[in-house]
Amino acid sequence: MVAPPRLNRLAVAEAADRYLTSVQVESVRGVLSPATARSYERDVREFAELVGSGRVLDDVTGEDVDDALVRYQASPDGRFSDPSRKGAPGRSVATVNRFRQSISRFFAHAARQCWVQADPMQWAAPPARSRDRLRVERTALSASAAGALLQASAVAPAAGPSRAGPVRSPRSDQALALRDRLVVALLLVLGPRVSELARADVADFTREPEETRWRIVGKGGSIRTVALSAPLAAALEEYLRELRPRLADRRPDDPDAQRALLLTWRGRRVDTQTVRALLARAVERMPAPYRRPATPHALRHTTATLLVAEGWDVKVVAELLGHRSIATTGVYLDRIEGELAAAIRSHPLSAGLTAPEATVAGPPPGG
Structure with a gap:
């Protein structure tokens, strides 16, 4: 008879350290993207603080998990330095659900390693839904709004007043219009993830007279190659x-900066926050009728929605976005205003529903 595996009663902090070591190994092997590994580390570290890093992991119950989730949701969202830019205090439902998924993965690993007798996530409250089957609001921009955003990204903001005089010297973002236009164009036309764009190197682009191609390193180390249109x-x-x-000349001794495609004013590789900030500035310069909050992920939705609306097969769009399943791409497709009415008008049976021509009544048969 085989003896059952022996329970290893680790403290929460030690279990987190061991788990995150395995996460880093998966990241190096290409199973997880660096961004996903960082997200797991951030979430698990915060969970350890919420439940008590010195506690024995096997003593954590489903109620403890629920309490940690409630406190996590009520805590300030560190992504927003300006609270007025966020619609409500605390964390969004989507952020809490992502945090919950990170913790579920942690406990699943702990159960396999015999650090817990049973996974407490099975007794935790079910996750909240961020929306019903229908979207609360559209994420994708219309074609007109996307065009307005592209135009706004290429326009340098006007110089404003300074303390010393009526006009100040140009800000750094005024001299980066070429970069900002390229970033917005890549996001709108090719729909890459913001992390894929931030880690792009110049060497990832094959530039030939006939065609320019971008070798994109996606999630889990997956590779896809997409062609750029002539204007792009x-x-x-x-x-x-x-x-x-x-x-690049501002940091000649920085090898990462010399490789990177997109650089900041000081010559460093841009990060995802830089991309979000330049996009927010471009939105502020859009004409008022089109102006609405837009994120890099919203532009990814825009790419998918507009391509499908133009008649491209969803399989082609899935390949462009780097989705392994077209079901994932379906989540990215948002309804375009007026699309439903147009579909009804173009229904193949609509023509058969027209009223028949009126006929002149004649005398009854035999009359």
């Missing part, structure tokens, strides 16, 4: 020729 390739060439060399 021209915007890339202009940025590489006119602006990037000046930015």
Whole structure:
């Protein structure tokens, strides 16, 4: 008879350290993307603080998990330095559900390693739903709004007053219009994840007279290659020729900066927050009728929605976005205003429902 495995009663902090070591191994092997690994680490570290890092992990109950989730949801969202930019205090339902998934993965690993007798997540309250089957609001921009955003990204903001005089010297973002236009164009036309864009290197682009291609390193180390349209390739060439060399010269001894496609004013590789900030500035410069909050992920939705609306097969769109399943792509497709009415008007049976021509009544048969 085989003896059951022996329970290893680790403290929460030690269990978290061991688990996150395995997460880093998966990241190095390409099973997890670096961004996903960082997200797991951030969530598990915070969970350890919420339940008590010195407690024995096997003593954590479903009620403890529920209490940690409630306190996590009520805590300030660190992504928003300006609270007025967030619609409500605390964390969103989607953020809490992501945190819950990270903790579920942690406890599943703990159960396999015999750090807990049973997974407490099975007794925790079920996750909240962020929305019903229908979306609360559209995420994708219309074609007109997307065009307005692209135009706004290429316009440098006007110089404002300074303390010393009526006009101040141009801000750093005024000299980065070529970069900002390229970023928004790549997000709108090709729909990459913001992390994929931030870690793109110049060497990832194959630039030939006939065609320019981008080798995108996606989730889990997956690779996909997409072709740039002629206008998009021209915007890339202009940025590489006119602006990037000046930015790269500011950090000549930084090997990462010398490789990176997109650089900040100080010559460092841009991060995801930089991309979100430049997008927010472009939104502020949009005409008022089109102006609405937009994130890099919203532009990814826009790419998918507009391509499908133009008649492209959803399988092609899934390949462009780097989705392994077209079911995932379906989540990205938002309804375009007026689309339902247009579909009803173009229904193949609509023509057969027209009223028949009136006929002149004649005398009855035999009359």
